[in-house]
Amino acid sequence: METNEQTVRALVQRSHRGPKDLSLTTDLHLPTPGPGEYLIRVGAAGVNFADVMQSHGTYGGGPQPPYVAGFEAAGEIVGVGPGIERPLPLGTHVVGAGPGAFAQYMTMPAAGALPVPPGWSDAEALGLVLNWATALAALKPLGEVETGETVLIHAAAGGVGQAAVRLARHYGARVVATASPAKHDTVRALGADDVLDGRRPDLAEEITRRTGGVDLVLESVGRATFKTSLSVAKPFTGRVVVFGAASGDATLTTHDLVFTHQVQVKGLHIGALATAAPSLYQSLLTEIDTLIAAGVYPPGTPQIHPLADGPAVLQQLEAGGTHGKLALDPWR
Ligand SMILES: NC(=O)c1ccc[n+]([C@@H]2O[C@H](COP(=O)([O-])OP(=O)(O)OC[C@H]3O[C@@H](n4cnc5c(N)ncnc54)[C@H](OP(=O)(O)O)[C@@H]3O)[C@@H](O)[C@H]2O)c1
Missing domain, CATH: 3.40.50.720 (NAD(P)-binding Rossmann-like Domain)
Incomplete structure (x- = not known):
């Protein structure tokens, strides 16, 4: 388990004026996983149109600035919070959603964290959930x-x-x-x-x-x-x-x-849907497993950018200038 003396690089959204007020910080404290959460060493963070909406404050129930941006990531479990019934072992790579994904480390609710499909990299698993x-x-x-x-x-x-x-x-x-x-x-x-x-x-x-x-x-x-x-x-x-x-x-x-x-x-x-209709959501995940096994859903090929380029990537996404899945590498 990492110590929380450690500092973390992250992108912080400082206002609701859009991606121009998203900036890199290097001195965040390592987060501590709360009840039901994993601590994740983020291998790749997914960029979504919802990040653009959150940066403008137009995403229903979205975070209030200042906040660590991003909410989709894949990475390695390096810590386990209390109260998880059958936690996945440390070292397992998972993909899921949780606040503060544009960072080297984040906490992720264990309930929504899925193992990265066997043989896939973290980046290839983005987009699954x-x-x-x-x-x-x-x-x-x-x-x-x-x-x-x-x-x-x-x-x-x-x-x-x-x-x-x-x-x-x-x-x-x-x-x-x-x-x-x-x-x-x-x-x-x-x-x-x-x-x-x-x-x-x-x-x-x-x-x-x-x-x-x-x-x-x-x-x-x-x-x-x-x-x-x-x-x-x-x-x-x-x-x-x-x-x-x-x-x-x-x-x-x-x-x-x-x-x-x-x-x-x-x-x-x-x-x-995942919260209000969990069995329906589970049936989607089962179908996704079948689609992966059948090769209908191949490993993703996101365009991966260094973390510091996040604001520019969000601006391009906002302007409709991108295609396919976009990702940030918090270690570059
Ligand atoms: N409800 C949910 O649970 C859920 C989950 C995931 C995503 N979403 C939504 O699904 C949509 C796609 O998400 P994504 O992350 O995959 O984004 P995306 O499709 O990669 O990016 C948005 C695309 O929308 C098109 N677009 C058309 N008019 C636009 C305009 N005025 N401004 C900006 N873009 C415009 C652009 O494509 P063209 O240039 O080809 O027109 C643009 O590339 C978004 O609306 C997102 O909020 C919803």
């Missing part, structure tokens, strides 16, 4: 995707989007994807059938022309695409699973649902 579990929840238990159905996936080149395209194809769906034009080759390579610029003004008309209406929409962009998502979903049978708002919030009224868009709208937050 966020990107993949979210994409799977949106497609399967909420989206109820069936073979032969058409699924519209927005921001398809992103961290969640890429997982969603792979999974939707695996489940036998036709995939219509949106992404910025520079990212279209990436999305096509994942197997998407149609790839469209999410910002084209006639997006809804073009999707309807190509598909005649979609069975399921994975909606994570919000203001810029929500109207399109509602209007291309098939009336009554179409599902719109809402799990993000990268372009800002959109609104939906009872009037819209009764008179204009008679579709099924479902909200998703993966952390809330």
